[in-house]
Amino acid sequence: GAVVSQHPSWVICKSGTSVKIECRSLDFQATTMFWYRQFPKQSLMLMATSNEGSKATYEQGVEKDKFLINHASLTLSTLTVTSAHPEDSSFYICSALRGPHTGELFFGEGSRLTVL
Amino acid sequence: DAKTTQPPSMDCAEGRAANLPCNHSTISGNEYVYWYRQIHSQGPQYIIHGLKNNETNEMASLIITEDRKSSTLILPHATLRDTAVYYCIVRVGGVQGAQKLVFGQGTRLTINP
Numbered sequence: 759g760a761v762v763s764q765h766p767s768w769v770i771c772k773s774g775t776s777v778k779i780e781c782r783s784l785d786f787q788a789t790t791m792f793w794y795r796q797f798p799k800q801s802l803m804l805m806a807t808s809n810e811g812s813k814a815t816y817e818q819g820v821e822k823d824k825f826l827i828n829h830a831s832l833t834l835s836t837l838t839v840t841s842a843h844p845e846d847s848s849f850y851i852c853s854a855l856r857g858p859h860t861g862e863l864f865f866g867e868g869s870r871l872t873v874l
Numbered sequence: 875d876a877k878t879t880q881p882p883s884m885d886c887a888e889g890r891a892a893n894l895p896c897n898h899s900t901i902s903g904n905e906y907v908y909w910y911r912q913i914h915s916q917g918p919q920y921i922i923h924g925l926k927n928n929e930t931n932e933m934a935s936l937i938i939t940e941d942r943k944s945s946t947l948i949l950p951h952a953t954l955r956d957t958a959v960y961y962c963i964v965r966v967g968g969v970q971g972a973q974k975l976v977f978g979q980g981t982r983l984t985i986n987p
Contacts, residue, residue: 764917790969801961801977802918851917855972863972865910865917 761785762854764866771842772874778838779869781852787832788854792863793825796849808835842873877901878962883982892949894981896962899943904966907938909947911958912980918961921947952985959983 761784771777781791789810794802806827807815814827824846826838835854839846853865879897886892898907906925910918922929922936924945929936935948949956961980965971 762917790972792972792975801979803977804973804975807973849915853917853972855969862920863975864920868915868917870915 762788762852762864762866764850764852764869766869767867768870768872770872770874773843774841776838776840777842777871778836779850779852779871781835781837781854781866783833783854783856783864786854786856788835788856789832790855791829791835792853792855793827793835793837794851794853796851796868802851805837839871842871844873847871847873877964877976878978880960880962880978880981882979883984885984885986886949886952888954888985888987889951892952892956892983892985894947894949894960894962894983895944896947897944898962898964901942901964902966905964906967906971907936907942907945908963908965909934909936910961910963910977911956911983912961913955913958918977921960952983954985954987957983957985 763782765780791808793805795805796802804817805820808827808829810829810832816822829835849868849870851868853863856862906923908923909921912918922934924936938945959980959982961977
């Protein structure tokens with residue numbers, strides 16, 4: 759099956775620093791990728807939609823200047839958490855859309871961010 | 875809001891069939907039923923999807939009622955590795971459907987030895 763890889767799988771950083779998370783589709787091209795956040799014992803919440811070559815679309819309540827998304831190629835999207843604070847600690851998950859018509863969505867393994 | 879209703883938890887013995895129900899009484903004619911599962915601290919894994927016909931793949935079977943208001947995911951021979959949270963989601967196809975994906979609380983399935 760299709761594979762989507764995230765890196766790093768976990769990261770610990772100090773408050774105020776920025777952290778970049780990569781999402782790669784390994785065996786297919788993804789013109790659209792999605793970023794989610796999941797807090798403990800809660801479900802996934804969509805943060806933003808990332809389209810290759812254009813600006814990301816953010817969901818209501820998600821600060822675009824804090825969560826920078828770049829989708830520079832058909833196989834890579836990055837999420838940068840800028841000036842991270844402890845409340846940004848969460849499980850960040852990306853997904854990649856294989857084919858605009860079928861709507862098949864494949865998820866990365868997730869990246870656990872802990873901000874001290 | 876999620877448009878599906880699932881039991882919060884279920885238990886199943888290893889080796890037996892696990893049948894996970896899902897109610898989606900307000901499903902529209904162009905919406906598919908998708909199932910994903912999430913093993914602890916991992917990203918969701920696609921299992922199966924269907925529109926109105928029953929579907930089967932190497933992982934599971936999906937039974938959709940004739941009126942499409944409910945469905946059942948069947949894991950024919952559950953193993954301990956099938957312990958996970960299972961999400962039933964209704965959505966249209968294509969990019970719009972992927973963007974509008976709404977994860978409810980799902981069913982926490984525990985497979986017991």
